[in-house]
Amino acid sequence: MQMKIKLTVAAAVAALCGVAAAQQVVKIGHVAPLSGPQAHYGKDNENGVRMAIEELNAQGVTIGGQKVKFEIQAEDDAADPKQGTAAAQKLCDSKVAGVVGHLNSGTTIPASKIYNDCGIPHVTGAATNPALTKPGYNTTYRIIANDNALGAALALHAADKLKLKKVAIIDDRTAYGQGVAEVFKKTAQSKGMQILDEQFTTAQATDFMAILTAIKAKNPEAIFFGGMDPQAGPMLRQMEQLGLSNVKYFGGDGICTNEIIKLSAGAKTLENVICAEGGASLDKMPGGKAWKEKYDKKYPGQFQVYSPYTYDATFVLVDAMKRANSTDPKKYIPELKKANYKGVTATIAFEPNGELKNSATTLYTYKGGKKAPL
Incomplete structure (x- = not known):
């Protein structure tokens, strides 16, 4: 009898170990200024990625027959191009599966070459200089209108x-x-x-x-x-x-x-x-209103501009992994190119150079101390 119990416990432990081994940890990088005068943008952007990752983990995503646990690797570039390239290299060395960022065009453009050289895709929901997509890297994507x-x-x-x-x-x-x-x-x-x-x-x-x-x-x-x-x-x-x-x-x-x-x-x-x-104003985004309520509950008073885009960017990367049935960038980049993802901000599909198809623009003004779409 005692022997039987021991065997049952051993089998349970082995089964648990098997479950643990079957779970794959997949890191998504995020880079933005988390220090300095632009830190409020960076924190907002990071919040968008964190929110997406929490929701993906709650869904229990399976890729390539393995349950996946997503983790954020957040880096601070302080809106400085040198720090931005150092952060990009760090994410390459850490072998993250994909990157959301950066915030500034001045950091994103030099970082894009590093991501291209190490074969990791990055999706920006904030950097708007048209020069970003000019080299035609298959690792560079933008989900917001450019300048x-x-x-x-x-x-x-x-x-x-x-x-x-x-x-x-x-x-x-x-x-x-x-x-x-x-x-x-x-x-x-x-x-x-x-x-x-x-x-x-x-x-x-x-x-x-x-x-x-x-x-x-x-x-x-x-x-x-x-x-x-x-x-x-x-x-x-x-x-x-x-x-x-x-x-x-x-x-x-x-x-x-x-x-x-x-x-x-x-x-x-x-x-x-x-x-x-x-992009459209939050009220006119496909899922903007409901998303903003969730965001404000989680991160009260922190919303700025780009977090709905960094949220969508995270889902766009994972959607491509799911369709490729792989978290290996070499295998899922071809699927990223073919994205047709119904996000909070828009339906996201890319031009051959990585620009967003059919990007919208909204003008705003400030009335009575509040931001309002024109």
Whole structure:
């Protein structure tokens, strides 16, 4: 009898060991600024990936006959290109199955070569510079509209809807800021708008009085800023101090956040902001409203812009793995190319160069201290 019990226990232990051995751990990398002035974007992006991974693990996904447990490997690039390439190399060395990121075009573009060289696919839901997909790597994918769409939409709105004639441009000299400003400028000029002045700053600056004073002397009807909200917030405050309260303020998705409301600290000029985001507004996304309720319960007060895209990007990678019946990038990249995934943000399918097919753009403004789609 005692022998029988021992055998039964041994069999149970062996069975449990077998179950443990059959479960495969699959790492998904995520990179964004988790420190520095852009950390609020990075945290929001990471939250989107974490939420997706928790839901995938709750589903009990099986790939290649094995139960899979997904884990996030989160890296901080501090919005710095050098740190971004180091983070990309670390993820390659860790043999992650795929990467969601990065946030900034200036970090994503150099990192994309590293991912290509080590054969790991990455999907960005935030980096918008069109140069990202120019090399044609089969490892690079974007699930948001690029700057060609964002910069052009803003310039067309300024010219056609608001009938503006005179605009000044400021950019922060990053790949993102320069890129979106250049597209705005070309489109504005093609519509007969006059570029009164072009000024430059950095992604670390907080004092814009000198460049705004120079611009004020030329009487612009609008200012376009190519950059992010840590600069846009103080700039709006300083515009008010200089009496530029009637000047429209245009920018891409980098300024189109909830954080800019805090960073502009009650400046009336916030009401003059018109910004563009890739994709539909949350209310018009296929699953946006329900998704946002879930997100706010889990991460109250942390939503910025891109977390629905990083959430979808995680599912897009796993969907390709499931269809390929493999977590090996070599085997599932061909399936990633053929994606047709019904996500929260849109139905995600890719052009041959990795750009999103049929990408939408939405313009926003700020009314009564709240962000609202135009």
